[in-house]
Amino acid sequence: MGKSFSHVFEKPWDSRLNLPKNEEIVMEMFLMSFTVFVLAIFVGFEVITKIPPTLHTPLMSGSNAISGITLVGAIVSTGTELWVTTVLGFLSVVLATINVIGGFMVTNRMLAMFKKKS
Amino acid sequence: MYDFIISFSYLVASVLFIFGLKGLTHPKTAVRGNLLGACGMLLAVVVTLTDRHIISYEYIILGLVVGGAIGAVLAIKVEMTSMPEMVALLNGFGGAASIFVAGAALIESSSLTDAPILQLTIATAASGLIGAVTFWGSLVAFGKLKGLISENAILFSGQQVINSILALLVLGLSIGVVLNPESFSLYWMLVAVSSVLGILLVIPIGGADMPVVVALLNSYSGLAAAATGFVLSNNVLIITGSLVGASGIILTHIMCKAMNRSLTNVLFGVMGPSGEGGQTADEVYGGKVKSASPEEVALLFDAARRVAIIPGYGMAVSQAQHPVASLAALLESRGTTVEYGIHPVAGRMPGHMNVLMAEADVPYDALKDMDEINQTIDQVDVALVIGANDVVNPLARTDPSSPIAGMPIIDVDKAKTVVVIKRSLSPGFAGIPNPLFALDNSLMLFGDGKKMVLDIIAALKES
Numbered sequence: 168m169g170k171s172f173s174h175v176f177e178k179p180w181d182s183r184l185n186l187p188k189n190e191e192i193v194m195e196m197f198l199m200s201f202t203v204f205v206l207a208i209f210v211g212f213e214v215i216t217k218i219p220p221t222l223h224t225p226l227m228s229g230s231n232a233i234s235g236i237t238l239v240g241a242i243v244s245t246g247t248e249l250w251v252t253t254v255l256g257f258l259s260v261v262l263a264t265i266n267v268i269g270g271f272m273v274t275n276r277m278l279a280m281f282k283k284k285s
Numbered sequence: 286m287y288d289f290i291i292s293f294s295y296l297v298a299s300v301l302f303i304f305g306l307k308g309l310t311h312p313k314t315a316v317r318g319n320l321l322g323a324c325g326m327l328l329a330v331v332v333t334l335t336d337r338h339i340i341s342y343e344y345i346i347l348g349l350v351v352g353g354a355i356g357a358v359l360a361i362k363v364e365m366t367s368m369p370e371m372v373a374l375l376n377g378f379g380g381a382a383s384i385f386v387a388g389a390a391l392i393e394s395s396s397l398t399d400a401p402i403l404q405l406t407i408a409t410a411a412s413g414l415i416g417a418v419t420f421w422g423s424l425v426a427f428g429k430l431k432g433l434i435s436e437n438a439i440l441f442s443g444q445q446v447i448n449s450i451l452a453l454l455v456l457g458l459s460i461g462v463v464l465n466p467e468s469f470s471l472y473w474m475l476v477a478v479s480s481v482l483g484i485l486l487v488i489p490i491g492g493a494d495m496p497v498v499v500a501l502l503n504s505y506s507g508l509a510a511a512a513t514g515f516v517l518s519n520n521v522l523i524i525t526g527s528l529v530g531a532s533g534i535i536l537t538h539i540m541c542k543a544m545n546r547s548l549t550n551v552l553f554g555v556m557g558p559s560g561e562g563g564q565t566a567d568e569v570y571g572g573k574v575k576s577a578s579p580e581e582v583a584l585l586f587d588a589a590r591r592v593a594i595i596p597g598y599g600m601a602v603s604q605a606q607h608p609v610a611s612l613a614a615l616l617e618s619r620g621t622t623v624e625y626g627i628h629p630v631a632g633r634m635p636g637h638m639n640v641l642m643a644e645a646d647v648p649y650d651a652l653k654d655m656d657e658i659n660q661t662i663d664q665v666d667v668a669l670v671i672g673a674n675d676v677v678n679p680l681a682r683t684d685p686s687s688p689i690a691g692m693p694i695i696d697v698d699k700a701k702t703v704v705v706i707k708r709s710l711s712p713g714f715a716g717i718p719n720p721l722f723a724l725d726n727s728l729m730l731f732g733d734g735k736k737m738v739l740d741i742i743a744a745l746k747e748s
Contacts, residue, residue, distance in 0.1 A: 193402050193403070193404065196404070196518060197404045197515075200404070200514070200515055200518060200520070200523055203520050203523050203524060204511060204514075204515075204523050204524075204527055207299075207523065207524040207527035207528060207531075208527045208530065208531050210303060210528070211306075211527055211528040211529075211530070211531025211532060212531050212535065214303060214306045214307050214310075214528075215306065215528075215531055215532045215535050216535060217307075217310045218306075218309050218310050219310070219311075220539075220627070220629060220635070220636055220639065220654055221312065221636060221639040221649050221652060222309050222310075222312060222315060222636060222639070223536060223539075223634075223635035223636030223639070224368055224372075224634060224635060224636035224637055224639065224640045225309065225315060225319070225636070225640070226306075226309055226532060226536070226635075226636070227372050227499070227500070227503050227532075227533075227536065227634065227635065227636075228368070228371070228372055228375065229305070229306070229309065229318075229319055229322060230306075230503060230507065230528070230529040230532045230533070231372060231375035231376060231379060231503070231506070231529075232319075232322065232323070232326070232375075233302050233305070233322055233325075233326065233525050233528070233529065234379045234506050234507050234510045234525060234526065234529040235326070235379065235382070236298075236302075236326065236329060236510060236521060236522055236525040236526075237379065237382040237383055237386055237509075237510050237513055237522065238326075238329075238330060238333075238382070239295075239329050239330065239333045239519065239521060239522065240386040240390070240513055240516075240517045240519060240522060241348075241382060241385070241386050242330070242333050242334060242336070242339070242345050243333065243336050243338055243339060244385075244386060244389035244390070244393070245339075245344045245345045245348060246336070246338065246339030246340060246341055246342065246344075246345055247338060247339070247340065247393065248340055249392065249393065249396060251389070251392055252389040252392055252393050253344055255385040255386070255388050255389040255392075256344070256345075256348075256385070256386070256389050257344045257345075257347070257348045258348075258381075258382075258385045259381075259382040259383075259384075259385035259386045259389070260344075260345060260348030260349060260352060261348045261351050261352040261355070262352065262378040262379075262381050262382040262385070263352065263378070263379070263382040264348065264349050264351075264352025264353050264355075264356060265352045265353075265355045265356040265359070265375070265378050266356070266375050266378050266379050266382070267326055267352075267356065268352065268353045268356030268357050268360070269355070269356030269357070269359045269360045269371075269375060270356070270360075270375055271319060271322065271323045271326070272356065272357060272360035272361070273359070273360035273363060273368075273371060274319050275316065275319050275320075276360060276361075277365070277368075277640055277643070278312070278315045278316045278319055279316060280640070280643040280644050280646075281312040281315065281643045281649050282643070282646065282648050282649070283312070283313070283648050283649065283650055284648035284650050284651065
């Protein structure tokens, strides 16, 4: 891809924290994030109210597993050059991975036991 | 282009999480749903590993290996009866991970710019606060469930005052973090004070209210992840965090409704024996309780055509789920219809009994929820209550002054005969006597749940 196109994909800021340089973009970014937050809560309510009580325990362990998504942020912190953030990042990688692996595996173990009358 | 690929992959991961949760709407599709969620997570992690801001991988890989090993061992080793402890622990780890990620982002942002933007600082304060309350609250819940801390409500005078002071302190420190993001010590002080608040908020909550607490902390762990998403301006964290937050809130609401109590009442109210109006145990039980032997109960089952089994936390404690399932199978092989009635707050977490019965190979369609079993309970010949107490106490219907007044119960007293397996006449969590035990159609079978069920099976096989 030529240099002439690169500006299209280049953000007006650069860092993994997406620190913008101007006020207007700050507000716009926040509003975008907040929109996503509110809509996702509605999706959550719609989907989860339909889950039957029988599966409420697997629902909790399964949601533990996906809330381990913090791992995504933890990984990048660990890999940066500051030693403090590496330490904090490492701790959170361990904790979030316990959630992800432990959560998905135990949910799978439980769900495999649910059987219909033969 | 690179940023586009990352964002797009995160979107795909979010969609996979939603489809994963949607799979949980039926046991048939649930296993696949869980796998879809795991695929989403794998995609998100792999894509993140290509991030160009990463300069070294040693600690990332070490962290993944250590965390993965611990998680796998926990998942394989945990007993189904201990699922509430496991979930409490995982809730806590999620909260702690958010504290550290937000803390790292705060330090990093200060090294990059003079003044981090408001969204980042507010979200960092929220992550630290919610994360710390979740982590320590969950550890206390774990300790209570595991029996390391007294299961009873631990109360001391001035509790509310101390909590209010701590809450104000937390608020002040949060504002401090937002206004002075460059002084990291404020952030860690906020985490420390929130930790104390987390402990004090869960300490006064008693064992039988644990389903509410575990569900609420589940919701907090999601909100902590969402807050971290705002710190990093990362949509996949925000979406996933809100899904988990919503899930926890819904479960909390269902649990509260099943106890006819408000969330405030569960968290701050004290549920003790009602002083006035309530009858004492002697008045309720005096000379009216009939004790039976396993052989007599076996005779009852022998003649029964329709049986309902109502399990409670006591069944989990005595690990009686397998014998109970064997008893049900034996009765069914003799042509008796057997159903299970599951109260929403039976056990120590939402759906606890269902998982235990599934472990014992009971098909999920034999498990009826409270409303369903109540519709046909008057046609039941023998209702077997094992390890449950308050959720079958008819006082909830009849005595408006009772602490459980208005709580929906399973109406076992309407069955033709009720058999209650219990160690003694000691009251349940509500601390009130249960007139069910003194009814004409009730029989008490005093002893350990597992042993009694095995004795009934032996007696049935002999006859």
